[in-house]
Amino acid sequence: MSLNIKPKEVTAIINSLLGGVVPKIGVQHITVGRSAEVDAFLHALEDVKNGHSIVKFWIGDFGSGKSFMMHLLNTVALKQKFVVSNADFTPDNRLYSTDGKAVVLYSAIMDNIAIQTKPEGGALPTLLDKWIEQIMINTAQENGISPTEIRNEQYIELIQRNILKTVNEVTEVGAFDFAHVIMKYYEGFIKHDELLRRNALKWLKGEYKTKTEAKQDLGVREIINDLNYYDMLKNFTKLFVSIGYSGFMINLDEAINLYKIATAAMREKNYEKILSIYNDCFQGKVSNLFINFAGTGEFLENPRRGLFSYQALKSRLETNKFENLAVRDFAQPVIRLMPLNNNEIFVLLKKLKAVFELNYNITIDVNDEDVRLFMEELYNKPGAHEFLTPREVIRDFLNVLSIIRQNPGVNKQQLFGDIQVKDERPNETLLADIEEL
Template identity: 80%
Template sequence: MNIKPKEATSIINSLIGGVVPKIGVQHITVGRSSEINAMVTALEEVKNGHSMVKFWIGDFGSGKSFMLHLLNTVALKQKFVVANADFTPDNRLYSNDGKGVALYAAIMDNIAIQTKPEGGALPTLLEKWIEQIITKTAEDNAILLTEIRDEKYLMLIQNNIMKTINEITEVGGFDFGTVVMKYYEGYIKDEESLRRNALKWLKGEYKTKTEARQDLGVREVINDLNYYDMLKNFCKLFVSMGYSGFMINLDEAINLYKISTSTMREKNYEKILSIYNDCFQGKVGNLFINFAGTKEVLENPRRGFFSYDALKTRLSTNKFETAEIRDFAQPVIKLLPLDHNEIFVLLKKLKEIFDFNYKTHIDISDDEIQQFMEELFNQPGASEFLTPREVIRDFLNILNIIRQNPDVDKSNLFGEIEVSDERPDESGLDGIEEL
């Protein structure tokens, strides 16, 4: 396998911990070739200036988070800027108490590019963009590249930064441009605090306008009402730098479904509708947003997306689709569980990665992997509760036991397997619902 040691360690440690690895997911992908091919086509369309929204729907443990991480890997190779964030009780699309801008801050913290796939790439992107402005300014004004960074040209560079920002932004461009100019000033004068304050503003971390005005001389801060405009500004900035587009993955939509007051929940669904319309009506370009949630989140008529009629009409499944005949072009993609053959292939891959990571060779044959699977799938409740996550974790835990205790009886280990219901209680809703 063409796998890097860092990827192998990330895969093994993350999966044992029950979470999806941030890097290397392409090495453990099985049974998703149709979905991947559809995504490559969709990314091509977004690269050509279109925008798109997809909803990845599946049961708990069916691979939704895995799919989003896989999309990251595919998009990074296609030269997209990508970002991931989870909805939580404190991160929402719509809010009037800071939960919207908290989601924005999580997105900005997790920005990734191919050279920084694990996130934290915003400063790298800003400096890369500024370097492009510097080079163009030097060329346009016949100034040597060795001299253009001199402080006497600071105003010239800042004017070009503002000019370029004005060309690519619509809402909030003046403050956005002012902050980027301040970032450049800190970059040239080596004033770390100025750069840090500019980054703080761009990431939506200023709480008051007064504080932002004192530190940066700007009138506004990024807040619950304007953060989406700022995401669109960043999308345009990334495209102007030569990137294909901006892909944002939003997981754990169950936390929107769990919002206790119907009015606030509806406002969040209204925001989804607004983003959906922007993307499909061509009001924004090169933006790709993915949502992930369970079937209940999508279809529950009382509190799911379908409780909001305008979303229901847009997200209803193609009525001609069946389990065998799929339509991956529609906005909603339902993830079917992996079959036993696919899980077998996945476990074989994991054994190979495990051996590579620990520089060992675990003595476990294909027949023994089959035996492990039979023990697991024949357990009471397996058909209802068993998820790929639990299969993977049990398998890796057994490999760890064998690695550290080579003489252990494998069939005894397999016999100790139990299946438990790991699904979250989606009925455990906070607060009392308002009518």
């Protein structure tokens, strides 16, 4: 199997999957069985490029490929010139809080910002530098100054005025402080003052804990906090579009952690925030923003703790009643990720073998019949029908290849027979009930 894949992607795929996590890059090379979802996603991206905003919920069982899908969406969106970011919900971050947990989520989003030339994240400084370069070039042209001369410190105030003007055009809430901090970033950029530049980035990423500290370092009155972080995300969306990007896509995975919030009142506040974002996007109150949530069916449908416990969300997210396994509707807000069938798993394992061989520059003595035998052994194990997920199949297969690579004479059939199937799914309902007691 011939693969046009970069060595860096090869290593990322193998190391990540052996470690039980989804690789940040290269997932498109091992994707199978998701063409309809990707096609629908491409159409949605076109809408967002044209100024609309969209929220999608990607729902699937534990290990069904939700995180994989999020990374695939990233790859597709980056090629469409979107700025993208990923963040996981955890017990320490959420959409709504009064104790700093929401701004922690914001900081994770800003840390993980990626563009096509920096797909692994950390691209915010690159984007700011690019935007400032554009403003300097435009200012130089407007005032008859050479592109080289405009970098002199004598023109700092002239550039800062244009920064303020441009930021005011693309921001709605918190424009003054937002613009002031970006001007400080520019000042650090021109004067090669790395401390000032880092402090400006620290503010923009929501990492200042007190207003006093921010005022001392940057001379601003406010900081990004639990209450205003969403407004800042909207500001950045407009800023990215003004630079020339198609929009801003944010993927929020592990949404089951919202379901697990212990107190019903706080859980409802988080669902209320999802509703607010949903309404903003579909009512046209925000442009060029695409937000994806990934979670389990329990997170969506549980009538006591899931999104369906919040009636306003339930009415918006219920499945199209005309949809079935044969006839899908990918235009609706909720997209359910169906399990891969045996043929798709077979193709996936063959692709993984090819990537594995590229990574180690070796030919593994495993043919198509061996792959089928591996699958047959695995799927006939006790509990396989109930517990087995693509995640375990992939990990077991790569572990087998690893053993064969290092022990070429090993008995493959015996190796396949030694594999055991375990229930690795978390008992989400039980965990949540315990936390609520």
